[in-house]
Amino acid sequence: MLRRDTQFDVRYVAAPKLLKVITPEELIEKGARVCAGQADFDDLILWMGTGNNYHHEQLMTLPVGGFLFQELAPQYSACGATILASPRDPEVVQPGDVIAVSPDTNVVRVVYRRGANSNLLFMTDRCNSLCLMCSQPPKEVDDRWHIDENLSLLDLIDPGSEQLGISGGEPTLYRDGLLAIIRHAAATVPEKALHILSNGRLLSDASWIADLKRLNHPNITWGIPLYADNAKDHDEVVNAPGAFAETMAGLYNLQRAGQRIEIRMVLSKLTVARLPEWAHYVFRNLPFTHHVALMGIENTGLAKKNYAALWIDPADYQIQLASAAHFLDIRGLTVSVYNLPLCVLEPTLGRFYRQSISDWKNLFIDTCQSCSAKQACAGFFKSHSTRWQSRNIHPLSPKELETLQGAPYEVA
Known part of the structure; x- marks a missing residue:
């Protein structure tokens, strides 16, 4: 690390x-x-x-x-x-x-970093939401200098196929800068896929549709979080009244603009109880979704402050997680499970598992050292503490590992 x-x-x-x-x-x-x-x-x-x-x-x-x-x-x-x-x-x-x-x-x-699995263009520390589990709490600063830095960075990176993230904060707060970066990426490194993390709220402005249609990038995915199947619960998680309606409008505008969409769900005490209902909502209302990411929580930033509201042992939501993943999978949506140790998963979820934690963020604790799954497991975030550790953490035997089906390496 x-x-x-x-x-x-x-x-x-x-x-x-x-x-x-x-x-x-x-x-x-x-x-x-x-x-x-x-x-x-x-x-x-x-x-x-x-x-x-x-x-x-x-x-x-x-x-x-x-x-x-x-x-x-x-x-x-x-x-x-x-x-x-x-x-x-x-x-x-x-x-x-x-x-x-x-x-x-x-x-x-x-x-x-050459060869890293998590290179990204960082846009801003600003955000228009204040999610309870935000790993990088927003700051009210003018940091537009990141735009010029990212434009220069695109010229200096290695050529070749890989995925570049665009993240913040909320990248759409600097609309013109974000669009300029996408255009420059299309001109400079069109072979590299872009994955843009956004809460989708500002995309509710329909004028984005024309701007996005004019972009000539061949491979963009927008990762948009949707934390509930209803406005009350979603808005509570993101600490922003009206956010659910704005995010849904933003998702529909992305679809109208022909953009590829990933729906992201962070698994916490506030979100897991209605995971099956959430999966039904996504399928019924967002059937154009290309990918659904079900993600373990990163125990840093605001998550530490909101531990009591957020923490639930992953062992206690495997039934709901399996129900949601299999429901969406059967209906043709691509599903991934991110950021959880492999040993806590219900065995049928192995086929959805991704070794997702960025290479500079992940670690393995002492219990993991004799595990047969270290080469396939995401491990823990470097911010890990026993306070956030599942009671089911244990080394997997070769026989246990055989019951889990592998999946391609991807970055959350």
């Missing part, structure tokens, strides 16, 4: 900037073509490795934007390019990553 940032000795950074970490071999083979979009040598920072001093001196004559050392030799300190050296955690930044540097801090953020 890797963090997304670490401290460096940072020198010669004049302004906030994104840089693509590249090895000398990649530079020789591809140059700036290692990036998916428009980039030049000034956008690259060269990974210096642990070569000898003469080798480093030769490399530092190259006209790149910077040089990254695991250690810093004194004779290189007068170089005019950006220098990053002596990372506190040398595992965090690796070749292929895109990093954010700033003159105001010695913290270097990884904003894109």
Whole structure:
């Protein structure tokens, strides 16, 4: 499990900037073509490795934007390019990553990780809801700078097929910026699927339909949460009166705009009792849904504050979960179960299970070490505590694992 940032000795950074970490071999083979979009040598920072001093001196004559050392030799300190050296955690930044540097801090953020299963474009800390289980409580700030950063990031990431998330906060709060990012993604990395997380409320404005129809991206999915089959319960979960009606209107507008839709349900004490009724509601009212995601709760952010209202042992809602999943599956909707340890599932749910927790967020506790399912299980969020742990956590034997059917690797 890797963090997304670490401290460096940072020198010669004049302004906030994104840089693509590249090895000398990649530079020789591809140059700036290692990036998916428009980039030049000034956008690259060269990974210096642990070569000898003469080798480093030769490399530092190259006209790149910077040089990254695991250690810093004194004779290189007068170089005019950006220098990053002596990372506190040398595992965090690796070749292929895109990093954010700033003159105001010695913290270097990884904003894109080569080979990760959870790369996303973060839009904003703002949100127009206040969900009881929000893992990242919203802030009332003007952070439109994320728009320009994401547009630059799309140019620097690796080419090739993968899924990119777009998330917040609520991305639709910056409507023009979101549309610009989707357009730029279509032009730069059309081979990459986009998965946009939104509460759908602002999409109730019908003028979105024309804007979305004009987008020329071949593969977008909108992940929209619907926490109940009725307005009272949904609005209680998201702490916003009128949200249910707005979200439903937004879903219908997405359908009119020809968008692919995923309905998301976070499983908690407030939502699981009516899961079968909720599944019926989704099928009757949103039959155009492409995917239904049934998700365990992430025990961080506001979820900690609202523990008493939210926590229910997953062992106690397996009947309702199985009823909802099988009901939707039989009727042709694709269903996935996310963010729960495999050992707590009712066995027939194994075919819906996804190893979903992002690679930089997940962990396995001591009980898991002898489990036969570690390679297939999502494990726990790094925020895990025994307070949020099911009584049914146990190592699965090979025979128990045989009763569960595997499923493709996906990210929640």
